[in-house]
Amino acid sequence: MLHTILRFPAVKAETGHSHSTHYLRISQGLFTKPVSLGARAVGWPSNEVAAINAARIAGKTDDEIRALVAKLEAARKTVI
Numbered sequence: 001m002l003h004t005i006l007r008f009p010a011v012k013a014e015t016g017h018s019h020s021t022h023y024l025r026i027s028q029g030l031f032t033k034p035v036s037l038g039a040r041a042v043g044w045p046s047n048e049v050a051a052i053n054a055a056r057i058a059g060k061t062d063d064e065i066r067a068l069v070a071k072l073e074a075a076r077k078t079v080i
Contacts (some may be wrong), residue, residue: 005035006043011049015031023052055068
């Protein structure tokens with residue numbers, strides 16, 4: 001399955017988070033860390049953004065979302 005890498009403006013549109021709130025959620029373990037796209041560019045896999053949004057919509061707790069974030073980040077290492 002092919003996934004798109006979303007840059008911050010697209011992630012902001014998908015989540016509704018401001019820049020500071022987005023990075024606060026990353027530091028709290030409530031959102032995945034960005035993927036490096038180059039020396040000065042980062043992005044987030046679209047499937048991860050969708051999974052986190054779906055968890056929020058489903059009413060998952062912060063602890064459940066932290067577990068999801070850990071699972072999503074671990075899955076990055078298993079992709080070939």
